[in-house]
Amino acid sequence: MDGSKMSAAVLYFLLASPLLLAAGSPVHESSNGTVPLVLWHGMGDSCCNPLSMGAIKKMIEEEIPGIYVLSLMIGKNVIEDTENGFFMDVNEQVSMVCSQLAQDPKLKGGYNAMGFSQGAQFLRAVAQRCPSPPMKTLISVGGQHQGVYGLPKCPGESSHICDMIRKALNNGAYTDMVQKHLVQAQYWHDPFNDDLYKKHSLFLADINQERVVNETYKKNLQLLDKFVMVRFLQDTVVDPVVTEWFGFLKTGQAKETETLQDSVLYKEDRLGLAAMDKAGKLVFLASEGDHLQFSREWFNSNLLPYLR
Template sequence: GSRMSLLWFLLTAPVLLTASSPVYNPNNGTVPLVIWHGMGDSCCNPISMGAIKKMVEEEIPNIYVHSLMIGKNVVQDTENGFFLDVNEQVSMVCSRLAQDPKLKAGYNAMGFSQGAQFLRAVAQRCDTPPMKILISVGGQHQGVYGLPRCPGESSPVCDFIRKMLNSGAYSDIVQKHLVQAQYWHDPLNDNLYRNYSLFLADINQERGINETYKKNLQRLEKFVMVKFLQDSVVDPVESEWFGFLKTGQAKETETLQESATNQI
């Protein structure tokens, strides 16, 4: 319904999918699109990413769409969205994109849910090939502090994840083996988060400024963040626009402009 209408608008808006500067492009002037799915999903699910890929291809003739599969098949792809170290996933994607000749002149990227912050990490860490536009659809750029609802068949997995997060999100074993722990942001334990978050605290420059990350992110022509007005998966929903809970409590939120994280 409304989500598909929004996606249709984003994908067909010429500003997002035609190159604003002349680049070598084998695809009739359309910039290729890379998609990274969200938690509990896969690259090729016919009712989610598969449908979006098809919709893009129908709306934009001759476009090359690369929907990322993390693993050798759809089952692995879905499982890796829960259990494969995010830094390893980002590294795998960086090398895969660099090896794809159709992307060498640059590409646009669209990430859904956790796939959005993972693609931001790709933009910050890997400048070849260049990402031009990043569209974040319900991404969690300041992380999450709660897993209120998990999509579809993933509910038992989410119950397990919730237990692990509650038992010690920043312990070494949970950080290394649980994707959601790597963007778990506990406002009541800010020092633990800054020091032991293996992924989010790094890409959000919480432990010091990485000038390469900053420079690479500033190279994006556009960074579009879509926040859903009713989102039952992301908590707090402000994270979709880079806002979060104020440090030291778990009720009041603040925007990116009000927070200390605006030097990313």
């Protein structure tokens, strides 16, 4: 895989594009002193696809000999894992993962975490809700931390699943039925209906502290040593792409965007991100290419240092 582009796009998976992203290194020391790593895949992918997360896990293990890498499976098998990325309540998924991590003796000393696309914001919820075992560094690879308003290339017009998702979101993203049974609705952020979003979003509005400030969430997130966010400069999948750096569209329209630093979340420091930024804990990285596409060389140079 050296020198070649690794396509880990969760959304591209349904188009049969190979997913070759994933892996990191956790923070509980293994027998050789490495920190364990927990991976969470994106939409349409699974924990163990040999062309995506499986390849990333293998690559990390090659680069950091002896590291313990746990690639999360949400369900009893790969099929369930993939389906749950579309249809299982995100809050239930996060609860399942918290329980799994707490019961893993190899993680009791702490771990690093790396999430791909939607898996990134799900792992952030783990950091905010479940501080034991401790997450040390969170690496978000194309994560949508202020949600999305659109599903371009999801993965394409020929996809029955994506067509169904689009219709459901357009017809009522914030109805109880859609919120509870469609994962993407739980991080759908409609700038034209901000009040509906804040009131009815079951997942994103909660972890982004948009209703009330949960001081425990805020405290737990600030326990991270580093929060690394990767943005793909040619991303045609995530809309708006600034969400990968925790930015979003300005309220009431769908053209102008604002950075994290210009947002109310930052100015009021509802998540503790302003304090983390001042402490040098936030890292903003950019990669050329489309969603979840990067070279092994780029990965080794930019992300591995946070895992060693």
